Amino acid sequence: MGSALENYVNQVRxxxxxxxxxxxxxxxxxSLSLLARNWSILDNVLETLDMQQHSxxxxxxxxxxxxxxxxxxxxxxxxxxxxxxxxxxxxxxxLRFAVCxxxxxxxxxxxxxxxxxxxxxxxxxxSRAIDQIRQLDTQLTPIHADLCLLSLKAKNFSVVLPYLxxxxxxxxxxxxxxxxxxxxxxxxxxxxxxxxxxxxxYYYGGMIYTAVKNYERALYFFEVCVTxxxxxxxxxxxxxxxxxxxxxxxxxxxxxxIPKNSQVIGRFMKPMANHYHDLVNVYxxxxxxxxxxxxxxxxxxxxxxxxxxLAKQVAxxxxxxxxxxxxxxxxxxxxxxxxSRVQLSxxxxxxxxxxxxxxxxxxxxxxxxxxGMVLFKDDPEKYNSPDMFLxxxxxxxxxxxxxxQINKMEEEIILNPMYVKKALGSQxxxxxxxxxxxxxxxxxx
Amino acid sequence: MHLNKYxxxxxxxxxxxxxxxxxxxxxxxxxxxxxxxxNKLADAxxxxxxxxxxxxxxxxxxxxxxxxxALQNNNYADFFKNIKYEWSERVKAPVEDLLIKQREELFKxxxxxxxxIYQHNVLELSLMSEEELKNACAALNWTEELDGDRVxxxxxxxxxxxxxxxxxxxxxxxxxxxxxxx
Numbered sequence: 001m002g003s004a005l006e007n008y009v010n011q012v013r014x015x016x017x018x019x020x021x022x023x024x025x026x027x028x029x030x031s032l033s034l035l036a037r038n039w040s041i042l043d044n045v046l047e048t049l050d051m052q053q054h055s056x057x058x059x060x061x062x063x064x065x066x067x068x069x070x071x072x073x074x075x076x077x078x079x080x081x082x083x084x085x086x087x088x089x090x091x092x093x094x095l096r097f098a099v100c101x102x103x104x105x106x107x108x109x110x111x112x113x114x115x116x117x118x119x120x121x122x123x124x125x126x127s128r129a130i131d132q133i134r135q136l137d138t139q140l141t142p143i144h145a146d147l148c149l150l151s152l153k154a155k156n157f158s159v160v161l162p163y164l165x166x167x168x169x170x171x172x173x174x175x176x177x178x179x180x181x182x183x184x185x186x187x188x189x190x191x192x193x194x195x196x197x198x199x200x201x202y203y204y205g206g207m208i209y210t211a212v213k214n215y216e217r218a219l220y221f222f223e224v225c226v227t228x229x230x231x232x233x234x235x236x237x238x239x240x241x242x243x244x245x246x247x248x249x250x251x252x253x254x255x256x257x258i259p260k261n262s263q264v265i266g267r268f269m270k271p272m273a274n275h276y277h278d279l280v281n282v283y284x285x286x287x288x289x290x291x292x293x294x295x296x297x298x299x300x301x302x303x304x305x306x307x308x309x310l311a312k313q314v315a316x317x318x319x320x321x322x323x324x325x326x327x328x329x330x331x332x333x334x335x336x337x338x339x340s341r342v343q344l345s346x347x348x349x350x351x352x353x354x355x356x357x358x359x360x361x362x363x364x365x366x367x368x369x370x371x372g373m374v375l376f377k378d379d380p381e382k383y384n385s386p387d388m389f390l391x392x393x394x395x396x397x398x399x400x401x402x403x404x405q406i407n408k409m410e411e412e413i414i415l416n417p418m419y420v421k422k423a424l425g426s427q428x429x430x431x432x433x434x435x436x437x438x439x440x441x442x443x444x445x
Numbered sequence: 446m447h448l449n450k451y452x453x454x455x456x457x458x459x460x461x462x463x464x465x466x467x468x469x470x471x472x473x474x475x476x477x478x479x480x481x482x483x484n485k486l487a488d489a490x491x492x493x494x495x496x497x498x499x500x501x502x503x504x505x506x507x508x509x510x511x512x513x514x515a516l517q518n519n520n521y522a523d524f525f526k527n528i529k530y531e532w533s534e535r536v537k538a539p540v541e542d543l544l545i546k547q548r549e550e551l552f553k554x555x556x557x558x559x560x561x562i563y564q565h566n567v568l569e570l571s572l573m574s575e576e577e578l579k580n581a582c583a584a585l586n587w588t589e590e591l592d593g594d595r596v597x598x599x600x601x602x603x604x605x606x607x608x609x610x611x612x613x614x615x616x617x618x619x620x621x622x623x624x625x626x627x
Contacts, residue, residue, distance in 0.1 A: 118466065157491070
């Protein structure tokens with residue numbers, strides 16, 4: 001082992017033993033390039049360190065290994081196993097001093113397993129990493145986006161869905177973490193990436209919900225992504241906007257409401273999502289035939305954006321919406337009439353659609369094969385069953401929790417010194433309005 | 446019948462998938478059968494998508510996926526046709542449970558969606574023999590009528606079991622009212 005590496009090990013051992021983790025975390029980034037240069041003997045370094053006692057030291061060795069992965073070309077399964085051991089055995093109190101380096105390790109690890117086509121093996125590891133590093137169950141970390149990416153790549157959402165289901169109340173960013181820790185930033189942990197990982201989380205999250213056909217929640221995720229306050233448009237936002245339009249059609253049949261404050265949408269995104277707006281306009285005419293033609297016309301663009309499957313879902317949703325509309329006008333209708341009114345090819349196909357819709361509870365009807373008629377009914381739910389009661393109860397609990405959460409957050413804002421200063425400042429301002437505003441900090445920053 | 450009947454096995458298989466490379470077809474076969482039985486169709490669809498291509502030549506997996514596709518498309522006729530197969534011991538139990546469940550579901554659906562349905566259509570959907578169908582209909586109190594020489598079945602609406610309130614529900618309601626009043 002080279003003497004420089006021996007120094008590294010000694011440094012890690014001494015400072016860890018004396019508990020000077022802060023000092024260690026400040027000095028380790030300088031050794032990163034040294035470690036990466038000596039990638040071939042990093043395993044020897046690891047042998048002399050203990051994952052639990054020297055978590056910080058091991059973290060930087062891992063980081064160096066991942067940095068040099070393109071040149072060193074390590075055995076993927078071995079590296080994954082190393083990462084798995086690390087997230088299972090490290091001491092999280094030590095990691096808190098080097099959160100940014102931990103995030104970077106996770107990002108590089110994600111890149112590595114995606115590249116090696118082993119995404120599924122990384123899912124549990126990142127899930128464990130998130131559980132360790134986040135301070136609240138409702139805190140969003142940059143690793144969340146990585147977990148979503150791996151889940152999408154591996155087409156396995158059982159682990160990620162619970163994370164997506166939790167409503168976020170707090171965000172951990174590299175900018176905030178590094179400010180408090182005064183860490184040196186290596187070139188890869190750019191604080192500007194905070195926005196990227198935030199947007200990616202909501203974009204990927206929306207895609208995952210779309211894949212499991214939870215369209216309402218998907219719509220919410222895309223909405224958060226496109227309405228994120230911004231001066232310039234990110235391409236993540238643009239892609240999210242395209243999907244947002246399509247999912248809107250499936251859920252609501254029109255463009256879902258978007259808060260007016262996001263100028264980016266009108267100025268940049270609309271002109272770049274022309275095809276999608278055309279689709280929305282045609283959908284509004286309720287003609288399945290026209291919709292089919294326009295999807296065919298733009299199929300190249302949709303395929304390029306990987307939105308063709310979604311376009312087909314949109315087409316199916318229009319048939320269903322048209323059938324639903326019939327239930328509002330008619331009490332009984334013959335199956336062939338249904339077929340001609342919603343532009344389906346035959347009475348048999350109409351029957352199939354209606355049967356599926358009855359099964360999924362989208363309409364209430366009964367089919368009479370003897371006369372070839374369908375009888376539309378009202379919702380038979382009388383809200384008196386125990387199941388419904390349970391449902392209402394769950395919703396009530398959910399709303400109560402949210403009210404509590406909002407009150408808590410409001411309280412935090414009211415007690416925030418910066419907010420108080422600004423609120424008081426603007427009152428003074430109103431009194432003496434000739435003075436220009438001089439605020440030291442803006443709480444919305 | 447419990448939906449979580451296979452949850453232990455399912456968890457073990459999922460763990461294997463998350464932690465091992467080069468899985469055999471048997472893991473996927475069992476998982477696919479369990480997902481279908483649990484009516485997790487999205488999971489089943491995604492599972493098929495992530496199965497490595499070289500394993501997709503496995504005969505039993507292909508057959509299971511035929512069931513999967515039929516379920517995705519709500520195609521009962523295809524489902525009952527493809528379920529007639531010599532299943533291996535590994536997947537036999539969940540597949541048999543799945544068959545029973547789908548039969549039940551089909552009759553429940555027909556009961557709620559149809560006022561009258563031709564017998565030959567039911568036979569086509571469920572792939573039952575006339576004798577089996579007669580027994581099934583008798584169990585559900587369905588009546589028969591003749592339309593010319595074709596038999597029409599008239600499903601009977603199943604009554605929901607009567608509901609009763611209980612103290613727990615009352616407690617929750619009181620809690621809610623207290624919240625509203627404060």
